Amino acid sequence: RRCVQETGVHGISKMNTFRLEPLETERFYPSKIKEIIKDEVERIMAKEKELEKLYKDDEAKRVAGEISEQVRNKITMLPRHKIVVQTVVGEKAGQGLRIASKSLWAHEFDNSATYSYETDKIYCVVIVFGYYYCLLYTSPSPRDLSTSRMPSSA
Numbered sequence: 001r002r003c004v005q006e007t008g009v010h011g012i013s014k015m016n017t018f019r020l021e022p023l024e025t026e027r028f029y030p031s032k033i034k035e036i037i038k039d040e041v042e043r044i045m046a047k048e049k050e051l052e053k054l055y056k057d058d059e060a061k062r063v064a065g066e067i068s069e070q071v072r073n074k075i076t077m078l079p080r081h082k083i084v085v086q087t088v089v090g091e092k093a094g095q096g097l098r099i100a101s102k103s104l105w106a107h108e109f110d111n112s113a114t115y116s117y118e119t120d121k122i123y124c125v126v127i128v129f130g131y132y133y134c135l136l137y138t139s140p141s142p143r144d145l146s147t148s149r150m151p152s153s154a
Helices: 029-047 049-053 057-074
Strands: 003-009 011-016 081-091 111-118 122-134
Touching: 029 049, 029 057, 029 111, 029 122, 049 057, 057 081, 057 122
Parallel strands: none
Antiparallel strands: 003 011, 081 122, 111 122
16 A cells, blocks of 8 residues: 655655544644634734724735734644635724635534734734645545556555
8 A cells, every 4th residue: 555645834744644533632623723813913913003004905915914824824733734814904994894704624623713803993804714634535636647646456
């Protein structure tokens, strides 16, 4: 049999253990993730006082990207999870706002966490999705269409 070897986020090579579910310590718990989001958003927004004084779209886009990147980098305790961070930063001008997302996932292992931050002038909403994957493929990977990852006896 052939094992799949994958290089992780920080260049660490991992061998497939064929685990189909995360260990208890590796599960996506929204309360833990929400604390990480809260800490990062408040830290970044505290240093972005200019954005609150004079809102600019390009600055809001840069701040949203920075928040997404920092939150994703802080969530390192979840091996085998695909982490997706969606961040919206905007100006409050008396409008209503509703943010929605749709996703297909395994409800036993996948989850999401949301944090909202607002002041008199701006708002920020961060949604983090954690999708568990087990590296068992029955078809070729999109990265390697020439060979299947399953043994030839399958």
